[in-house]
Amino acid sequence: MQRYFLNETYNGQNSVILSDDDYHHIIHVMRMKEGATFWVVFSNSKTALVSLESINDTTIKAKIMDWEKDDKELPVHVTIASGLPKGDKLEWIVQKGTELGATEFTPFIAERSIVKWEKKKAEKKVQRWKKIAKEAAEQSHRQLLPIVQSPVNLKEIVTYSQSFEWKILAFEEAAKEGEKSQFAHILSEMKQGDRILIVFGPEGGITDQEKDFLVQNDFKLCGLGPRILRTETAPLYTLAAISYHFELLR
Amino acid sequence: MQRYFLNETYNGQNSVILSDDDYHHIIHVMRMKEGATFWVVFSNSKTALVSLESINDTTIKAKIMDWEKDDKELPVHVTIASGLPKGDKLEWIVQKGTELGATEFTPFIAERSIVKWEKKKAEKKVQRWKKIAKEAAEQSHRQLLPIVQSPVNLKEIVTYSQSFEWKILAFEEAAKEGEKSQFAHILSEMKQGDRILIVFGPEGGITDQEKDFLVQNDFKLCGLGPRILRTETAPLYTLAAISYHFELLR
Numbered sequence: 204m205q206r207y208f209l210n211e212t213y214n215g216q217n218s219v220i221l222s223d224d225d226y227h228h229i230i231h232v233m234r235m236k237e238g239a240t241f242w243v244v245f246s247n248s249k250t251a252l253v254s255l256e257s258i259n260d261t262t263i264k265a266k267i268m269d270w271e272k273d274d275k276e277l278p279v280h281v282t283i284a285s286g287l288p289k290g291d292k293l294e295w296i297v298q299k300g301t302e303l304g305a306t307e308f309t310p311f312i313a314e315r316s317i318v319k320w321e322k323k324k325a326e327k328k329v330q331r332w333k334k335i336a337k338e339a340a341e342q343s344h345r346q347l348l349p350i351v352q353s354p355v356n357l358k359e360i361v362t363y364s365q366s367f368e369w370k371i372l373a374f375e376e377a378a379k380e381g382e383k384s385q386f387a388h389i390l391s392e393m394k395q396g397d398r399i400l401i402v403f404g405p406e407g408g409i410t411d412q413e414k415d416f417l418v419q420n421d422f423k424l425c426g427l428g429p430r431i432l433r434t435e436t437a438p439l440y441t442l443a444a445i446s447y448h449f450e451l452l453r
Numbered sequence: 454m455q456r457y458f459l460n461e462t463y464n465g466q467n468s469v470i471l472s473d474d475d476y477h478h479i480i481h482v483m484r485m486k487e488g489a490t491f492w493v494v495f496s497n498s499k500t501a502l503v504s505l506e507s508i509n510d511t512t513i514k515a516k517i518m519d520w521e522k523d524d525k526e527l528p529v530h531v532t533i534a535s536g537l538p539k540g541d542k543l544e545w546i547v548q549k550g551t552e553l554g555a556t557e558f559t560p561f562i563a564e565r566s567i568v569k570w571e572k573k574k575a576e577k578k579v580q581r582w583k584k585i586a587k588e589a590a591e592q593s594h595r596q597l598l599p600i601v602q603s604p605v606n607l608k609e610i611v612t613y614s615q616s617f618e619w620k621i622l623a624f625e626e627a628a629k630e631g632e633k634s635q636f637a638h639i640l641s642e643m644k645q646g647d648r649i650l651i652v653f654g655p656e657g658g659i660t661d662q663e664k665d666f667l668v669q670n671d672f673k674l675c676g677l678g679p680r681i682l683r684t685e686t687a688p689l690y691t692l693a694a695i696s697y698h699f700e701l702l703r
Contacts, residue, residue, distance in 0.1 A: 447678075
């Protein structure tokens with residue numbers, strides 16, 4: 204069933220108004236009529252089953268019928284910090300990462316990032332990433348719309364990281380810790396509601412300088428198995444592993 | 454370092470000959486000269502560090518210097534059976550699935566597969582998938598080149614499945630088994646060297662008829678968490694979870 208994210212929080216209202224893109228999608232793409240039902244997600248993650256009540260030229264009104272009971276969100280918050288990759292790779296890191304439960308995407312301009320980040324085109328690109336996140340969140344039945352940040356630099360990532368309980372750098376050469384890998388060890392230590400920030404290098408990987416800077420700032424190095432994963436594959440690996448660890452293994 | 458898969462098994466030879474695409478890549482793309490070193494993977498997975506000895510018009514000769522010691526392959530064999538999806542989705546299931554350690558890809562024509570599978574174009578498409586698998590296996594440092602089969606029908610999947618220790622159908626509505634999910638339960642039962650066949654529906658999902666047919670043939674239904682994953686994302690989730698379970702968690 205269709206699902207739409209609202210810009211309002213739930214505070215007792217018994218109907219909602221949808222307009223703009225959602226209006227267009229409901230009326231012109233899905234061709235819904237009065238009585239049609241779909242999900243709406245309030246910005247405080249409350250998710251309601253609604254029934255289309257009335258349609259006018261620019262908005263529709265839908266009545267709240269019921270609430271979604273089961274929890275669709277990961278028990279921990281995951282922020283994916285990707286070194287800005289080439290082409291449209293970040294678009295699909297955002298799309299797949301949203302399906303897999305990421306809370307936030309914070310790209311950064313790494314020393315080995317090849318793309319020139321032009322402030323002019325920047326805003327348009329970030330808007331596109333946000334649109335991709337919204338569509339993926341609707342399709343994958345999320346109850347939380349992931350945040351997509353504009354690219355920052357590594358210093359800003361480190362400053363931002365201070366509010367996280369867990370900070371890791373996905374790193375091929377990472378040493379194993381006893382029988383368990385560092386990554387599995389950290390997941391087994393995490394508590395419900397904890398926030399984890401995971402940094403990934405761009406195509407060329409991160410430089411020793413960037414690595415040392417992160418390690419000095421309490422980032423743990425984590426390997427992701429013996430095979431070399433591409434810059435766009437590694438974030439999906441960590442998200443799938445986090446889902447498996449917290450949602451299937453328990 | 455560059456890596457190339459050979460069509461010969463290792464049986465004591467102390468040098469190898471490379472030609473065709475590998476020759477082209479080594480000489481014209483990488484511009485290697487005598488003395489350059491790279492990896493070659495024999496078809497029995499033995500992986501050697503070699504040094505370029507001599508170059509002629511169509512072949513090069515390389516001398517075996519050393520052997521790769523660490524194991525890059527998953528301890529279990531995973532066959533991904535995807536209901537034939539739209540567009541180029543299977544191309545990147547093969548690319549990403551190879552990075553993540555899949556042993557084999559066996560697409561099948563599902564009731565809800567939208568693409569018409571034309572026998573004429575078929576061979577070309579399968580060749581392209583094989584090329585993508587080879588390149589991804591080389592880039593991700595695999596020691597085994599995944600097999601890519603031509604699409605079959607579901608009956609053939611079931612016949613084929615009889616040689617597997619474990620058979621599962623990725624299924625959204627799958628019931629949970631106690632505290633652990635069915636998928637996590639199966640992974641915890643699997644032994645080193647076991648083979649698992651995982652079936653995924655196409656965009657529209659599999660039909661009840663297809664599901665019942667698989668269940669009658671001992672396929673277990675496995676959910677992959679509370680979010681809806683696209684047909685191209687679900688196989689990557691299972692492979693990442695299998696790697697996490699067997700390579701990081703242990």
